[in-house]
Structure formats: structure tokens, C-alpha cells
Amino acid sequence: GQQLNQSPQSMFIQEGEDVSMNCTSSSIFNTWLWYKQDPGEGPVLLIALYKAGELTSNGRLTAQFGITRKDSFLNISASIPSDVGIYFCAGQLGAQKLVFGQGTRLTINP
């Protein structure tokens, strides 16, 4: 079945540093999404990507849909304490179910 490999699994950084995480798949997708989950909450959508090669920004967040349709990355610039949480990538092909990566847990030292 479809699987997403998300890395790194965890990150420990200093406030102000940039962050980069990515997802790869053995299958192609035509939609990539990035979610963030705070403790005790459900995941919240950060960025949605619908076209191969697409580069999209949302404030300090930038995400790209890989040209092969098998990968995506998320960058966070100038991290702040509220960026702490778990980040999930998710991919979808057609009207099939959304498949999630295992998450990247981000911890920020002030």
C-alpha cells in the first residue's frame, strides 16, 4: 500500500533557527498537504499543494510539491516558541484516502 516516509522523526533546535523536514513516497500523489498538531488537539492544515513543482508560502512556512510527485518538503524560517508541535505530511491520489507520514516532532529551546 501507499506509505510516506517522513524525516526527521524529531528535531531539537534553538529559537530563531530555520527548520526543514521532508516526505518521500514510493507512490505518486496529486495532492500534498502539511499539518501541524498541538498537544491535545487535532491536526490543523498549514499548506496545501496541488501541482507538481508548486512552491507555496504561508508566512514563515514554505512548502514544495516535488516534480516527481513522490516527495514534498516543508521549511520554517526563524522559528519561534509557538512552532513547537508535531508536523505531518499527507498525500492523496485522486479521491482515495489521505495517507499521513509518521510526523516530525519539533522542540525549540528558547
Added chain:
Amino acid sequence: GAGVSQSPSNKVTEKGKDVELRCDPISGHTALYWYRQSLGQGLEFLIYFQGNSAPDKSGLPSDRFSAERTGGSVSTLTIQRTQQEDSAVYLCASSLPVLGELFFGEGSRLTVL
């Protein structure tokens, strides 16, 4: 409602008992999903509904798990004869079409003693 609503938010039950988890999606959202998240883990797909039908129920772990959706709105996930390995947060999400942007509830945390 304004968002996806799930109940109960917390449920503690004894092994062998049945539990029902409820999801009330965003009004007008035709697609509804159930995911399971074990402690510190990713999201495991269980089932999704388009309207009242379930085109993909491939993620249900065993025949103890079932779900239904009525009136194209509220969904109930039922776990029969609960086991300790069923302990997890059960997340519900809905979307307008069956594409992409899922909106999640806060989850129902199930603990089986």
C-alpha cells in the same frame, strides 16, 4: 457547528466492554474520515465515508470495529469487546469534497483498562 465536534473527549473503559465514539462534521461536508493515533505515533487510517456510504474501510483493524454514518452527517465508530491495544486517540475529520483539506476534531481519547 463551526468545527468538527467529537464526543466523548475522554473515555475510560474496561476490557471487553463496547464503546461508541461520535463525530459531528462541519455542516455541508460530504466526506468524513476516522483515523487512530496511538501515543506518539502517526495517524492510522480507519475508514472514510462519502455521504452515507463507505468506499474505503480497509483500515478497520478487525471485525470488532465498525462505523456508520446517517443522514450524511453524524458518524459513530463502534468498538466491540475492547482490548487494551485499542487504547488511542480516535480522530474524526471532514472535508467538502473527497479531496485534500481535511478539518479535524480534537479527538476522543480511549483508554482500555
